[in-house]
Amino acid sequence: MAGRGVDIKLGGELAEQIIAAVARTLVRSGHKRPYDLALQEQRSILLSMEASAYSPYDAEIRYFLSYVNEMELVRSLGGLHVIGSERHEARRIDNQLRGRAARQGDPGSSQFYLSMEDRLVRLFGGQQASSLMGRLNNDETSPLQSKLVSRLVEQSQARAEGDDFEPASIARIR
Secondary structure, eight states: OOOTTOOOOTTOOOOHHHHHHHHHHHHHTTOSOGGGSOHHHHHHHHHHSOGGGGTTOHHHHHHHHHHHHHHHHHHHTTSEEEEESSOOSSHHHHHHHHHTTSOTTOOEEEEEOOOTTOHHHHHHHHHHHHHHHHHHTOOTTSOOOOHHHHHHHHHHHHHHHHHHHSHHHHHHHO
């Protein structure tokens, strides 16, 4: 997962030299404030221009146009899909991971798959999970999607977070 302050951008990151080349080309074509335009607007203007107007930034402009096309392709396919294979003890971490799926208006989704042998479930909700599975008569190999399971995981996370902040835990840290 990307660290704090790092966004996952659909299509990747544009280098400053590419952004500067696009801006210079747009200024030369009569657009006074190219940095105020969205990428799609910049692309539309560049596509309406003669290819000879790109010089001396031909390679940079072609890279920019390819970048924006790929970004649009990723958006049309649904954006970034985050798949979690376990739950963290802190809901905040899970929510941060979910948030990576849809940044700055981009489309996306997140889905967590959790085993009943997951550490969090075993430590804080094992007995409840077992009895829930027994009551629902669910086959062990088929997925179980239920508000009860979601609540069980959230309760387990709350217990784990609570254990982390109890005075005994703090004393162990010191």
